[in-house]
Amino acid sequence: MADLAVLVGRLLIAALFLGGAxxxxxxxxxxxxxxxxxxxxxxxxxxxMLYNLGAGMALVTGVAVRPVAASLAGYCAVTSYFHFLPDDPWQMTIFVKNWAIAGGCLVLAAHGAGRFALRR
Known part of the structure; x- marks a missing residue:
């Protein structure tokens, strides 16, 4: 069950970055x-755009998940800067979501791809 949850989590996070690309x-x-x-x-x-595409594909395939997820956490932190507009509730929601996604990426960075991943 844990490996299935990691796979679904990876795919959901990947969808966000592939959609962004x-x-x-x-x-x-x-x-x-x-x-x-x-x-x-x-x-x-x-x-x-290229980073979103490459990182999203890495999460889908499960290749290099730990370093990619760690870098995605940093990417989310940096891009949250563009949404820190305290007078705009919509932008503040996106700001908080960026940090939540960074948290999910840090969990992936800590635990890796799980069993369902391409391996060399």
Missing amino acids: AQKLGDPEPVKGLLAGAGWPVWLWIPA
Whole structure:
């Protein structure tokens, strides 16, 4: 049961990042706006999209889950910065969700992929 729970958890977290990659690729303007609004270079949407895609696929396959999940926790912490708008309840919900996802990623980083994963 524990390995099945880890697999389902990995897939659910992966879906978020794979969806983020698809969203960034399909319509990069919203993320470019967030980056520009924070004074960051807008071209960062490209490495962010590629990272979302690669990290999501790593979680799906179960390859390198510990380091990928640890890096995803950091990614969630950094991207929460863009949503810290205390006067906007919707953005604050996203801010808190980013930290919750970081927590799930830290659990994966600590416990690994479980039994259902591709192995070399």
